Amino acid sequence: MPELPSASNFLIEKDMTRSHTGKEKNGGKGLIFSIQRYSIHDGPGIRTTIFFKGCPLRCKWCSNPESLNPYPEIMVRATRCDGCGKCLEVCASGAILLERGNLLVDRSRCDLCMKCVYVCLAGAIEITGRYVSVEETIEECGKDELFYRNSGGGVTLSGGEPLHQPEFALNLLKACKERGLSTALDTSGYASWDVLDSVLQYTDLILYDIKHIDSEMHYSGTGVKNDIILENLRRAIDAKRARVWIRVPVIPDYNDSEQHIERLAIALTEMQVEKISLLGYHEWGKPKYGALGKDYPLDGSVPPSQERLEQLRDIIQSKELEVTVGY
Numbered sequence: 001m002p003e004l005p006s007a008s009n010f011l012i013e014k015d016m017t018r019s020h021t022g023k024e025k026n027g028g029k030g031l032i033f034s035i036q037r038y039s040i041h042d043g044p045g046i047r048t049t050i051f052f053k054g055c056p057l058r059c060k061w062c063s064n065p066e067s068l069n070p071y072p073e074i075m076v077r078a079t080r081c082d083g084c085g086k087c088l089e090v091c092a093s094g095a096i097l098l099e100r101g102n103l104l105v106d107r108s109r110c111d112l113c114m115k116c117v118y119v120c121l122a123g124a125i126e127i128t129g130r131y132v133s134v135e136e137t138i139e140e141c142g143k144d145e146l147f148y149r150n151s152g153g154g155v156t157l158s159g160g161e162p163l164h165q166p167e168f169a170l171n172l173l174k175a176c177k178e179r180g181l182s183t184a185l186d187t188s189g190y191a192s193w194d195v196l197d198s199v200l201q202y203t204d205l206i207l208y209d210i211k212h213i214d215s216e217m218h219y220s221g222t223g224v225k226n227d228i229i230l231e232n233l234r235r236a237i238d239a240k241r242a243r244v245w246i247r248v249p250v251i252p253d254y255n256d257s258e259q260h261i262e263r264l265a266i267a268l269t270e271m272q273v274e275k276i277s278l279l280g281y282h283e284w285g286k287p288k289y290g291a292l293g294k295d296y297p298l299d300g301s302v303p304p305s306q307e308r309l310e311q312l313r314d315i316i317q318s319k320e321l322e323v324t325v326g327y
């Protein structure tokens, strides 16, 4: 089981304060892979979403595979390659092959030196992941303050798992509040209670993902059991410091049976959750798996129809819970 980041033991924080070679320090900075402005699916109103890089879960349906590893990586889009050969000249590891104009990267030889990225003018090899300070991230978020105010929006920390970089997440949320920005945290809840508890007072809304109510099934889909996740959810709701909305990704042949949704609804009713969103599985992240040299785990799965999502919504609604399809 992956080790939990805790307030006193920043295991992953230690990893991400180094480069991929493990030698450089990036003190105080966080590792992110994207800042998305004008986001409308990550909390109320118009938001800026900060996507953290690094996650302790391995959900088979993850639409952001570049978010998983807690270090910068290369993404290779061979169709953009014009065959100039410049990357071959700088790759001391011999990881790059150009066979009859086809670009191939042997990732077992690649040491992530990133030299190829800087010579590739075609954009066929790119970096995903960069270290940013709290100050520069807040500066970026501040550009849309007017939109947040007019729409009831704000800043959302997402990923990846923001709580996997607890210090940076906490400092970023604090800085948002100091600037008067509304905050949301999109989390799997897979963190120590200390970590979750430490961010609650700076978080207006938690978007709390529940994948499966059965712990063994949770493990089979994500690589971790759900005991800590459900316990943290109970405690976060009881703490009453942040609002808590549940998000359930609806995955075919995994958690989309009537029986499972009924069981989930009963458990969430007992916990007195405020709102549930059912988010249908989609394949939008599939091309990114290829760019990272990974196989797509759910190849052949068919996204649920709107009608099916509405049937499942009705089951939850029958327990008198507020539920939406989509955000």
Ligand code: SF4
Pocket: 074, 090, 091, 092, 093, 094, 095, 096, 105, 109, 110, 111, 112, 113, 114, 115, 116, 117
């Ligand atoms: S990042 Fe990898 S493929 Fe690119 S030059 Fe360095 S070792 Fe070669």
Ligand code: SF4
Pocket: 080, 081, 082, 083, 084, 085, 086, 087, 088, 098, 103, 119, 120, 121, 122, 123, 124, 125
């Ligand atoms: S530098 Fe870029 S365009 Fe040139 S061969 Fe390498 S990947 Fe292709």
